[in-house]
Amino acid sequence: MLGRIVLSVVSVVVGLLFLELGLRLVEGGPKALMEWPNYVREQRIASRNHSGARATPDPVLGFVGLSNFASTDFNYDGRGFRVTPAPRGATLKEPPILAVGGSFTLGEEVADRETYPTYLQALTGRRVINAGMSAYGVDQMAMRAEIVAKQEKLAAIVLGFGADNLRRSEMSRVWGIEKPYYQTVAGELVLRNVPVPASPDPATTLDVWQRLFGRSMLIDFVLKRLGFQYEWSLDHVRVAPRGEGARQACLLFKRLAAFKVPVVIVAEYDPYLWTDPPYMREQKQITDSVLACAEQVGFATVDPFAAIDQAMRTVGRGLYYRPGEHFSPAGHEMIAGLIAGALRRLGVS
Numbered sequence: 001m002l003g004r005i006v007l008s009v010v011s012v013v014v015g016l017l018f019l020e021l022g023l024r025l026v027e028g029g030p031k032a033l034m035e036w037p038n039y040v041r042e043q044r045i046a047s048r049n050h051s052g053a054r055a056t057p058d059p060v061l062g063f064v065g066l067s068n069f070a071s072t073d074f075n076y077d078g079r080g081f082r083v084t085p086a087p088r089g090a091t092l093k094e095p096p097i098l099a100v101g102g103s104f105t106l107g108e109e110v111a112d113r114e115t116y117p118t119y120l121q122a123l124t125g126r127r128v129i130n131a132g133m134s135a136y137g138v139d140q141m142a143m144r145a146e147i148v149a150k151q152e153k154l155a156a157i158v159l160g161f162g163a164d165n166l167r168r169s170e171m172s173r174v175w176g177i178e179k180p181y182y183q184t185v186a187g188e189l190v191l192r193n194v195p196v197p198a199s200p201d202p203a204t205t206l207d208v209w210q211r212l213f214g215r216s217m218l219i220d221f222v223l224k225r226l227g228f229q230y231e232w233s234l235d236h237v238r239v240a241p242r243g244e245g246a247r248q249a250c251l252l253f254k255r256l257a258a259f260k261v262p263v264v265i266v267a268e269y270d271p272y273l274w275t276d277p278p279y280m281r282e283q284k285q286i287t288d289s290v291l292a293c294a295e296q297v298g299f300a301t302v303d304p305f306a307a308i309d310q311a312m313r314t315v316g317r318g319l320y321y322r323p324g325e326h327f328s329p330a331g332h333e334m335i336a337g338l339i340a341g342a343l344r345r346l347g348v349s
Helices: 002-028 039-052 116-124 138-151 163-168 208-213 217-226 229-233 244-257 271-275 277-297 305-314 329-345
Strands: 055-058 062-065 093-100 126-130 156-161 171-174 181-185 188-192 263-267 300-302
Touching (some): 002 217, 093 116, 163 277, 271 305
Antiparallel strands (some): 055 062
């Protein structure tokens, strides 16, 4: 009996080894047989470099936009906020509207002039501050809104979130970068991990399984095809149970309400919802629960799901999304129109 078990194990190991070597030859040629990098480590380094290219560490928020970063289509001003070009010849009204959020609000994959804060600025004739930041959790969005609201008078606050932003609130590290987080203690939010410590070297963050099997091209290949490579390779540190981010959002909204400024909470959806019905149902349920919390606090809400769903069914993904996962210029323009309508109903124009 033992002999059969040993024979079976050896057969499986030898078979997997041949698959590994064959895949390396097909994907990378003979060179891949000689070079065996740790794919998890390489992915974490690449992710860290991408996330940090336009960012700088911040002791309170974890990371913020790099002051005066400049490129052809993507620019930050002196405060680390994305530039919102004003319409030619326009004199913008004050006080400004503050937009906070993650990569959708920031405007990944579009130019400065194509973000929804910029379109909103043109629609309202009022200056809009784009304080969106890629990789932010809802906790960081709310914290940034509080910081800016203490620095200057605001006409309104717009906060854009997706279900993944709620998940990031449950982390102390995202994409290898340290961040603040809250713990709920006796129904109150207690801030943790501040001052935010320096982010660790990606090479030091691998667990034993990633060190043992991270060099396998076969495992990397299979996990990518199954859609599990994201969780396997990226460096997130969970500090709260699943669902806590949504519960904390309700408490964060109550804190924002204390500023006595009109607030619009905007739901944002990634295009993958329309390729996975169970995922869509789950994410929509989470999003709806957070929007309900916002309404209970007295905030206005914007939910573009119906508009996006109709476009997906009739026109396709290309209308409202870029090839990655973020809004296209048309998507940003559509969102800006919905927000402008919500602001008018609040008496902000």
